Amino acid sequence: MAAYLSEWLSLIVRWFHVIAGVAWIGASFYFIWLDNHLREPPEWKKEKGIKGDLWAIHGGGFYEVAKYRLGPEEMPPVLHWFKWEAYSTLLSGLALLFVVYYIGSPGYLIDASKAELTPFTAALIGLGFIGGMLALYEILIRGPLGRNGMAFGAVLFVLLLVADWALFQIFAGRGAYIHMGAIIGTIMVGNVFLGIMPSQRALVAAVEKGEEPGENVGRLAELAKIRSTHNNYLTLPIIFIMISNHYPLFYSHTYGWAILAAIGFITAFARHFFNLRHRGVHRPSILLVAAILTVILIGVLAPSTGQHAGTATATAGAENAVTDVDIQNLVSTHCQTCHAESPSNPAFNAPPAGIALGSLASVKQHSAQIMQAAVTTQYMPLGNTTGMTPEERQKLGNWLQEQK
Ligand code: HEC
Known part of the structure; x- marks a missing residue:
C-alpha cells in the first residue's frame, strides 16, 4: 500500500514540477524573445518614455507590448510579477527529490559499491551539496568576479565540474545527475530570489516615489542582468538533466560525470x-x-560490448554454451523480484518500466533494452543488489546475441 500511494504522490509532485518548470522557462523564453524583437517605437510613444514596442497576434487577438526605458510615470494599479513560477519549480523540485530519491527509492541514490550510506546520510550529503554550491555561487557573484562574464563562466563551470565528479564518486549515477540538476536549479532560483527580485523592488519603489532611479538601483539592475544571463545559459543543461533519468546510457557510464559535463x-x-x-x-x-563536439561524443560513447559479446559467442566452445535454462535461472535470480507482473520486491507494485520478465519469450521481446541495461551499461539489476557477476552478464549477452 505504501509503495502504491508513493507512486501516486510521485506522479502528482512530478506533474506539478514539470508544469511549474514549463511556466517558468516558458515565461523566461518569452521575455527574451520580447526583448529581442522590440522595434523603435513611434515618436509619441518615445515621449512617454517607451524605448521599444512590438505587435503580436495570438489566440485570436492583437497584443501591443511596450517596454519603458525606466518606468511608467505613475505606478499602474496592477503590475504582474513573474516569480512564483521560479519558486514553485524549486519547491516542487525539492519535494520530488524527497519523494523519489530520499524516501521513495534510495536505490536510485545509494550505490553500495561507491559508498555505503544510509538513506538519511545520503539525503544530508545531497542537501549539503545543494546548499554549499548555492552559498559558493552567491559569494562569487557578489565579489569582483561577478562582473567579469567570461571569467565567472569559467570558474562556475569548474566548480560545477568538481561537484559533478564528487557526487558521482559518492552516489549512484542517476542520483548524482539529479543532484547536479537540483544544484543548478537552486542557483537559478537563488538568482531570482536574491538578485532579480530585489532589483525589481528597488525599481518599483523609485517609480512609486516618482524619482529617477538612482545609482543604487542601477547597480542592482546591472547585477540582476548578469544573474539573468547566467540563468539563460543554464536552461538547456538543466532541462537535459531533468530528462536524463530516462538515459542510463549516460548516467550509469563509468565516466557519467564527464559525459554530463560535456x-x-x-x-x-x-x-x-x-x-x-x-x-x-x-x-x-x-x-x-x-555539432562536431556532439558527433565526437556520440563516437566516444559508442558501445563496444555488443561486438565483444558477438566475438565471445563465435569463440565459445561447447563447454561455454548458454542454455535456455541458464538464462531462466539467471533472470529469476537477478531480475524477477522487480520485473514480474506482481513484483515480490516491496518497492514495486507493477513491473518497473513496464517490463515483466516472467518468460523467456518476454526476455527475447525486450532483448535490445536488456542488452543495453544489463550488459552494456550494467545499470540493471538496480544497484546490483542481487550481485550479478560479469560472467553472468557475458552469458546473458551471448544468449541475447544468439536469439537474433
Ligand atoms: C531492484 C529492482 C530491479 C531489479 C532486480 C532489476 N531491475 Fe530492471 N528496472 C528497475 C527499475 C526501477 C527500472 C526503471 C528505471 C528507470 O526508469 O530508470 C528498471 C528498468 C529496466 C529496463 C528498462 C530500461 C530502460 O531505460 O528502458 C530494463 C531493460 C531492465 N530494467 C532490465 C533488467 C534486467 C535484465 C534485470 C536483471 C538482470 C533487471 N532489470 C533487474 C528495477 C529493477
Whole structure:
C-alpha cells in the first residue's frame, strides 16, 4: 500500500514540477524573445518614455507590448510579477527529490559499491551539496568576479565540474545527475530570489516615489542582468538533466560525470550562439563546433560490448554454451523480484518500466533494452543488489546475441 500511494504522490509532485518548470522557462523564453524583437517605437510613444514596442497576434487577438526605458510615470494599479513560477519549480523540485530519491527509492541514490550510506546520510550529503554550491555561487557573484562574464563562466563551470565528479564518486549515477540538476536549479532560483527580485523592488519603489532611479538601483539592475544571463545559459543543461533519468546510457557510464559535463558545456555553448545572434552577432561557427563536439561524443560513447559479446559467442566452445535454462535461472535470480507482473520486491507494485520478465519469450521481446541495461551499461539489476557477476552478464549477452 505504501509503495502504491508513493507512486501516486510521485506522479502528482512530478506533474506539478514539470508544469511549474514549463511556466517558468516558458515565461523566461518569452521575455527574451520580447526583448529581442522590440522595434523603435513611434515618436509619441518615445515621449512617454517607451524605448521599444512590438505587435503580436495570438489566440485570436492583437497584443501591443511596450517596454519603458525606466518606468511608467505613475505606478499602474496592477503590475504582474513573474516569480512564483521560479519558486514553485524549486519547491516542487525539492519535494520530488524527497519523494523519489530520499524516501521513495534510495536505490536510485545509494550505490553500495561507491559508498555505503544510509538513506538519511545520503539525503544530508545531497542537501549539503545543494546548499554549499548555492552559498559558493552567491559569494562569487557578489565579489569582483561577478562582473567579469567570461571569467565567472569559467570558474562556475569548474566548480560545477568538481561537484559533478564528487557526487558521482559518492552516489549512484542517476542520483548524482539529479543532484547536479537540483544544484543548478537552486542557483537559478537563488538568482531570482536574491538578485532579480530585489532589483525589481528597488525599481518599483523609485517609480512609486516618482524619482529617477538612482545609482543604487542601477547597480542592482546591472547585477540582476548578469544573474539573468547566467540563468539563460543554464536552461538547456538543466532541462537535459531533468530528462536524463530516462538515459542510463549516460548516467550509469563509468565516466557519467564527464559525459554530463560535456553535454552541459555543449548545450550552454550552443545557447551562446543564440544570445550573440540576439545582439546582432552572427557566429554560426559556434553551432558547428557544438555539432562536431556532439558527433565526437556520440563516437566516444559508442558501445563496444555488443561486438565483444558477438566475438565471445563465435569463440565459445561447447563447454561455454548458454542454455535456455541458464538464462531462466539467471533472470529469476537477478531480475524477477522487480520485473514480474506482481513484483515480490516491496518497492514495486507493477513491473518497473513496464517490463515483466516472467518468460523467456518476454526476455527475447525486450532483448535490445536488456542488452543495453544489463550488459552494456550494467545499470540493471538496480544497484546490483542481487550481485550479478560479469560472467553472468557475458552469458546473458551471448544468449541475447544468439536469439537474433
Ligand atoms: C531492484 C529492482 C530491479 C531489479 C532486480 C532489476 N531491475 Fe530492471 N528496472 C528497475 C527499475 C526501477 C527500472 C526503471 C528505471 C528507470 O526508469 O530508470 C528498471 C528498468 C529496466 C529496463 C528498462 C530500461 C530502460 O531505460 O528502458 C530494463 C531493460 C531492465 N530494467 C532490465 C533488467 C534486467 C535484465 C534485470 C536483471 C538482470 C533487471 N532489470 C533487474 C528495477 C529493477
